[in-house]
Amino acid sequence: xxxxxxxxxxxxxxTGKRIxxxxxxxxxxxxxxxxxxxxxxxxxxxxxxxxxxxxxxGEISDGYSVSRQAQAKFSLSxxxxxxxxxxxxxxxxxxxxxxxxKLFFGSGTQLSVL
Amino acid sequence: xDQVTQSPEALRLQEGESSSLNCSYTVSxxxxxxxxxxxxxxxxxxxxxxxxxxxxKEKERLKATLTKKESFLxxxxxxxxxxxxxxxxxxxxxxxxxxxxxxxxxxSP
Numbered sequence: 001x002x003x004x005x006x007x008x009x010x011x012x013x014x015t016g017k018r019i020x021x022x023x024x025x026x027x028x029x030x031x032x033x034x035x036x037x038x039x040x041x042x043x044x045x046x047x048x049x050x051x052x053x054x055x056x057x058g059e060i061s062d063g064y065s066v067s068r069q070a071q072a073k074f075s076l077s078x079x080x081x082x083x084x085x086x087x088x089x090x091x092x093x094x095x096x097x098x099x100x101x102k103l104f105f106g107s108g109t110q111l112s113v114l
Numbered sequence: 115x116d117q118v119t120q121s122p123e124a125l126r127l128q129e130g131e132s133s134s135l136n137c138s139y140t141v142s143x144x145x146x147x148x149x150x151x152x153x154x155x156x157x158x159x160x161x162x163x164x165x166x167x168x169x170x171k172e173k174e175r176l177k178a179t180l181t182k183k184e185s186f187l188x189x190x191x192x193x194x195x196x197x198x199x200x201x202x203x204x205x206x207x208x209x210x211x212x213x214x215x216x217x218x219x220x221x222s223p
Contacts, residue, residue: 004157033210042215043158043201058210090157101205102148105157 003027006091006106013081014114021076021109023091032074033092033103034058034066043090049074081113116141116206118214126220130191135217137202138184147185148211149178150201158201192221 004025013019023032034046045058047066055066063085065077078085088110092103117140127133139147146165150158162171164180171178175196177188187200199218203211 040215043203043213045210048210092157101146101211102160102163103150103158103211104160107157108155 004091004093004104004106006089006109008109009107010110010112012112012114015082017081019078019081019111021089021091021111023074023076023106025072025091025093025104027093027095027104028071029093029095029104030071031094031101032068033094034064034074034076035090035092036060036087037090037108038087046076046089078111078113081111083113085111086113087111116204116209116212118202118204118212120200120202120214120217122217123215124218124220126222127189127192129193129221129223132188132190132192134189135187135200135219136184137187137214139202139204141204141206141212143207145205145207147180148203148205149185149187150203152199152201152216161200189219192219194221194223197221 007022030051033048035043037043044060046064048056049068052068067075088108090108091106094101094103119138121136146163149161152158162178167182169180175190179186197220199216201216203213205211
């Protein structure tokens with residue numbers, strides 16, 4: 001089983017719809033992240049959480065919200081999806097006790113907003 | 115602002131043809147430079163962390179090196195299975211990672 005699991009793997013939605021992407025991990029890591037990846041733009045950080053009570057905005061948080069339901073679960077919501085949110089979304093984790101931010105990624109969710 | 119620039123954007127090699135990928139960076143107080151490999155449709159997979167200038171790390175046909183301004187990922191005698199996108203990222207202090215846009219490598223048999 002994957003250490004970092006993202007659901008769904010693929011999602012097609014319409015403009016204006018609310019959707020949620022979910023991430024769960026079995027690595028026991030405290031830190032969790034949401035990134036989006038666009039062709040030509042690389043990986044960009046949306047939100048991150050260092051523990052259950054900690055939520056931080058990343059580089060491109062507008063239009064997104066997150067919830068850290070438990071140490072192992074971190075969900076990303078698009079309250080009203082728009083076409084330029086079409087992208088590949090990744091969840092990642094890292095170990096609070098590690099000396100650096102070595103990230104472990106899920107397999108991604110391909111989101112298409114029509 | 116931390117910046118990471120990877121070159122070339124894409125590289126096509128013949129099997130066995132060695133080459134290098136470049137990652138140049140601007141960061142205040144480098145804590146670590148990371149290399150990841152990403153296969154199509156999958157999440158990035160960690161390869162190396164380099165901490166200080168002069169450091170080198172190797173894994174199979176890959177060797178990563180670090181100077182004060184850039185890192186190189188040397189690929190010796192590549193095989194088709196080395197085809198992937200290679201991502202570079204830096205961490206400054208206790209901040210989150212800043213990623214480059216990646217180099218897409220295609221190795222032909």
